[in-house]
Every structure is written in structure tokens, then in C-alpha cells.
Amino acid sequence: MSDVTIWHNPRCSTSRATLSLLEQHGLQPEIVEYLKTPPSAAQLKTVLKELHMRPRELMRKKEAIYKELGLDAESLTDDKLVQAMVDNPILIERPVVLFGKRAALGRPPENVLDLFNDMG
Template sequence: MTITIYHNPDCATSRNALAMIRQSGEEPQIIEYLKTPPTHEKLIALLAAMNMPPRALLRQKGTPYAELGLDNPDLSDAHILDAMLAHPILINRPIVETPKGVVLARPSEAVLDVLPNPNLGPFTKEDGEVINAGRASAG
């Protein structure tokens, strides 16, 4: 089974999602998307798989979002895609792709929706928050 994470190691949410994937028993393909951005075709495919318009994947904080005028609601999807490809920091992360689907793992526990084994048991995020990622049945 192939799991791919479009990862930024400087992002706690991305690190938490990666740790959850590993705790589930999988070792994903890690693509540091700032160093190796997705192609135009791959970005379109990821958006389609998430049923998400390009604007919904735009990251604002810590990016050239404002300087590029990306807050203009009249900008086309093509313009937004071009901006994300030219400035990969504009792509929100982490994106996780598995045979079960593709998610923007924000919050990081959203990755559980596409993992083949989401039964992690208790998982402690970097900030100390405990996620009960078990699927225990009610008794």
C-alpha cells in the first residue's frame, strides 16, 4: 500500500500527521513539497480527489498571499493554481494521499479518515493534546 504525504517538516500539523501515519504501521512516501512541488497535473488531481477548489487550499499565513493579491475574489482557479505552483508555500499542508482517499490533514487527525488502520490508540500531539484514535465499540 502506498501512502504519500506532502510534508513540511517545519509545520507541527504536518509532523503530527506523519507521526500518526507511522503509528498506524505505515511508512509513507514523504514529499517535501517546498523542495519538490507537485506538478500542475498532480495538484489538479489532488484537488479533484479532495473535491476542493484551489482557493480552499491556499495558505495565507507566512506566505506572499497578500502581496500577490490572492484575496481578490475575481481571480480564476487557473490564476490561483499558477500562484501555488510558482510559490509552493501557498499550498496548505499536509496533504495525505492513500488508496482510501486524499485529505488535507488540518487538523492532523483528519488523516485518520484515509488510513487503512486508523486504530492508533491514544496519540499525543506535539502540543500535548491527546487524540483517542482508537475505534473502540460502545459496550
């Protein structure tokens, strides 16, 4: 099934575990190493809608760049936060799995299985 995509970081154990879990369920996702090929602002906004999240909820707040860029400022708009993730993809929480018009954050990895529960 190639309509499954994972925004993957091979250096992240949770991302690797999520990819492995998908493969164990017979899924062969398209692997997008989002640090090398970051999503566009439009893609990110679409995925945020599918995740039912605001931009800050998908950000890795412990990354040094989060503080360096002052991204904890409450005055920042969603558009500015999205642009910060596009410009600095390390800020995007991982892994994100996309299936059709649905998405899930693989934290914990089992979260992504809900995307496929009503298949069949």
C-alpha cells in the same frame, strides 16, 4: 505500505504530527517535501478533486505572498490560483496525505485516518 504519500513540511508541527500518526498506525508513507519538490499544476488539480476543494480552500491565506500577489482577488480563475501554488508552494496548506485515489488534509492530523477506515 508505500502507496501512501504525505506532502510534508518538516518545520511544521501539524505536518510532523500527521506523519507521526501515520507511522503509529503502521504506515510508511512516501515523504514529499513539497517546498523542495512542488507538485505540478496537473498533480495539484488532481489532488484538489480528491480533496473536494477549490484552489483557494487549499491556500495558506496568512502567508505574506498571498497578499503580495493579490491572490484574494475574487476575479482570479482556479487555473491562476493553482499556478500561484505551483510557483509558490509555501501557499499550499499542509500536510496533504494521498492514498490511492483519495486525499485528506491533515488539519487536524486525525483527519487523514478517514482515508484508511474502509481498508481491510
